[in-house]
Amino acid sequence: MANATTPAPGTGADRPGPRAGHGLPGRLADDVPRANMRRLLEYAAPHKGVLIAGGVLAFAGGLAGLAQPVAAKFVIDTLAAGGSLLVPLAGLTLLVLVGAALSAAGHYVMERVAQRVVLTARRGLVERLLRLRVAEVDRLKPGDLMSRVTADTTLLRSVATTSLTDAVSGALLIVGTVIVMVFMDAVLLGVTAGVLAGIAVLVLLILPRIRDAILASQDAVGEMGSVLERAFGAFRTIKASGAEDGEIRRLDGAAHRAYRRGVDVAGWEALAGTASSLALQIAFLSVLGVGGARVAAGELEVSSMIAFLLLLFYLMGPLGSLIGAATQLQSGLAAVHRIDEVATLPAEEPGTGAPAPATAAAGPAAVSFRDVEFRYGDDRPTVHHGVSFDVPPGGLTAVVGPSGAGKTTLFSLIERFYPATAGRIELDGTDVADWPLVALRAGIGYVEQDAPVLDGTLRENLLMAAPAATEDELAAVVARTRLTELVQRLPDGLDTQIGHRGITLSGGERQRVAIARALLRRPRLLLLDEATSQLDAANETALKETMLDAAATTTVMVVAHRLSTVTSAQRIVVLEAGRVRAVGTHAELVRDDELYRDLATTQLLVAPA
Numbered sequence: 183m184a185n186a187t188t189p190a191p192g193t194g195a196d197r198p199g200p201r202a203g204h205g206l207p208g209r210l211a212d213d214v215p216r217a218n219m220r221r222l223l224e225y226a227a228p229h230k231g232v233l234i235a236g237g238v239l240a241f242a243g244g245l246a247g248l249a250q251p252v253a254a255k256f257v258i259d260t261l262a263a264g265g266s267l268l269v270p271l272a273g274l275t276l277l278v279l280v281g282a283a284l285s286a287a288g289h290y291v292m293e294r295v296a297q298r299v300v301l302t303a304r305r306g307l308v309e310r311l312l313r314l315r316v317a318e319v320d321r322l323k324p325g326d327l328m329s330r331v332t333a334d335t336t337l338l339r340s341v342a343t344t345s346l347t348d349a350v351s352g353a354l355l356i357v358g359t360v361i362v363m364v365f366m367d368a369v370l371l372g373v374t375a376g377v378l379a380g381i382a383v384l385v386l387l388i389l390p391r392i393r394d395a396i397l398a399s400q401d402a403v404g405e406m407g408s409v410l411e412r413a414f415g416a417f418r419t420i421k422a423s424g425a426e427d428g429e430i431r432r433l434d435g436a437a438h439r440a441y442r443r444g445v446d447v448a449g450w451e452a453l454a455g456t457a458s459s460l461a462l463q464i465a466f467l468s469v470l471g472v473g474g475a476r477v478a479a480g481e482l483e484v485s486s487m488i489a490f491l492l493l494l495f496y497l498m499g500p501l502g503s504l505i506g507a508a509t510q511l512q513s514g515l516a517a518v519h520r521i522d523e524v525a526t527l528p529a530e531e532p533g534t535g536a537p538a539p540a541t542a543a544a545g546p547a548a549v550s551f552r553d554v555e556f557r558y559g560d561d562r563p564t565v566h567h568g569v570s571f572d573v574p575p576g577g578l579t580a581v582v583g584p585s586g587a588g589k590t591t592l593f594s595l596i597e598r599f600y601p602a603t604a605g606r607i608e609l610d611g612t613d614v615a616d617w618p619l620v621a622l623r624a625g626i627g628y629v630e631q632d633a634p635v636l637d638g639t640l641r642e643n644l645l646m647a648a649p650a651a652t653e654d655e656l657a658a659v660v661a662r663t664r665l666t667e668l669v670q671r672l673p674d675g676l677d678t679q680i681g682h683r684g685i686t687l688s689g690g691e692r693q694r695v696a697i698a699r700a701l702l703r704r705p706r707l708l709l710l711d712e713a714t715s716q717l718d719a720a721n722e723t724a725l726k727e728t729m730l731d732a733a734a735t736t737t738v739m740v741v742a743h744r745l746s747t748v749t750s751a752q753r754i755v756v757l758e759a760g761r762v763r764a765v766g767t768h769a770e771l772v773r774d775d776e777l778y779r780d781l782a783t784t785q786l787l788v789a790p791a
């Protein structure tokens with residue numbers, strides 16, 4: 183179960199987490215405690231009943247195997263006595279089949295639990311990752327996060343089940359053997375215990391090194407994920423820049439680091455394995471020496487010494503499986519550490535993924551900025567220095583200003599991607615910080631500057647923010663955003679796959695798909711960050727019409743990069759270096775504001791003729 187300090191697998195409370203762990207590469211946070219066995223057991227605990235059942239089944243299968251030689255003897259005896267073989271053979275066959283079935287069932291049950299453990303860990307991670315705060319994701323590497331969901335969780339598979347059961351059965355058998363040894367001879371047991379304590383110390387010294395090496399190796403795998411994600415995120419640029427070799431070298435470096443740490447693990451494991459068998463040999467020789475002397479002195483029977491030596495040989499199996507399990511558990515501990523690091527990252531309040539409630543009935547929203555100050559981090563420069571302006575409900579409000587003035591950041595603050603450092607941002611008179619996050623975002627449609635379109639069909643992309651929208655609503659939005667012609671042109675209409683990042687669409691089409699998606703959510707406030715790229719005349723007109731159409735029923739705020747947008751806007755907010763410089767209509771600002779005049783004549787894009 184979750185507690186105040188350690189989130190249970192699969193949960194994610196909304197609480198602040200540690201800041202970036204810049205100390206080590208691959209570390210998300212410096213102060214995540216090392217995962218211990220208790221933490222690892224939490225993954226297996228929900229399945230302990232099934233685990234025990236699986237263990238019992240496998241054990242029963244083993245017993246059936248043990249009974250086979252006895253049954254075989256019976257078959258041979260029957261044969262020698264000239265009796266019928268039918269019954270004993272049928273019995274032996276049944277025993278073989280039952281043994282095999284029990285072993286298979288035991289194996290299946292354990293493997294099912296193993297898969298379940300992985301599923302639970304993945305669900306918990308995915309849930310947490312998609313609820314992370316935007317500021318956290320800004321500083322993290324998605325490729326590394328992906329490797330935690332895929333590669334690290336896989337390490338939990340055998341660890342949380344077979345390693346645990348091997349460790350338990352190995353330990354039980356060792357304890358049982360030692361108890362039998364007590365009855366044989368206390369002195370020889372003392373000799374054996376001394377040697378075994380020696381291996382235990384050595385192995386305990388080695389285990390943390392194995393865990394650290396596996397952790398470093400998994401970090402390197404995460405780094406490979408980051409480099410790959412970086413490379414595929416800018417694939418054309420990398421090709422065009424001839425930078426393939428550099429990226430391959432980066433990947434190779436990370437792969438080599440993983441290899442080196444893997445070799446380290448192999449070395450430590452070999453040392454632990456050799457130490458245990460060597461220790462048993464030493465124990466054997468010591469028992470032979472001490473036992474021989476005691477037999478000679480008449481203090482011990484020869485048969486007891488022989489039995490003791492046989493017990494020592496028997497110990498090899500369980501000791502080997504205990505040490506094997508202990509070393510394997512280290513990969514689980516390393517994996518749990520990397521998974522726990524994600525669990526400690528600060529998440530938004532839960533429930534942000536709930537379907538949008540229908541809010542259109544509430545009408546267009548009003549927005550106010552009151553002395554808003556903002557910076558992205560304590561070590562970052564201030565972006566907004568006391569920004570104040572009002573946007574009444576409905577109509578089109580454009581925000582213009584030089585690059586880096588803080589225009590896009592205004593939208594991020596309204597969406598509460600980041601909290602304002604000081605001042606208030608109000609939606610309908612209520613501070614956005616006081617709105618339930620789901621309700622706040624449900625009322626807002628947001629179209630980013632690069633208008634992300636996701637892999638999938640056009641329909642999936644449009645319905646993403648409003649899965650319950652009807653066919654009629656979909657058709658109406660397609661028409662409003664002037665996408666009808668595109669839909670007719672596509673081979674499968676709305677069900678056409680539009681590729682990774684909507685690669686098969688033009689920039690203008692992507693922008694309108696993103697607007698359609700936002701409008702389908704029936705927002706009370708539409709935030710539109712215009713693309714800075716030049717569009718052809720048809721797309722430019724289509725975009726402008728779409729925007730004005732939306733502004734008739736919704737409050738539209740647009741970060742404007744086009745002259746046609748600002749001339750259509752009811753009011754324009756001019757932002758300069760994080761301060762509101764002027765507010766007015768295009769005509770007023772051209773007349774009164776030098777910066778605006780300069781922007782309008784030199785920087786805003788003019789529609790092609």
Ligand SMILES: Nc1ncnc2c1ncn2[C@@H]1O[C@H](COP(=O)(O)OP(=O)(O)OP(=O)(O)O)[C@@H](O)[C@H]1O
Binds near residue numbers: 320562565584590591
């Ligand atoms: N996620 C971020 N983390 C840190 N700093 C950021 C982040 N996003 C933007 N900035 C910085 O904040 C400042 C304002 O950025 P913003 O994107 O709001 O400007 P803008 O006016 O929209 O610029 P443009 O017109 O070029 O898009 C810039 O100096 C930018 O470098």
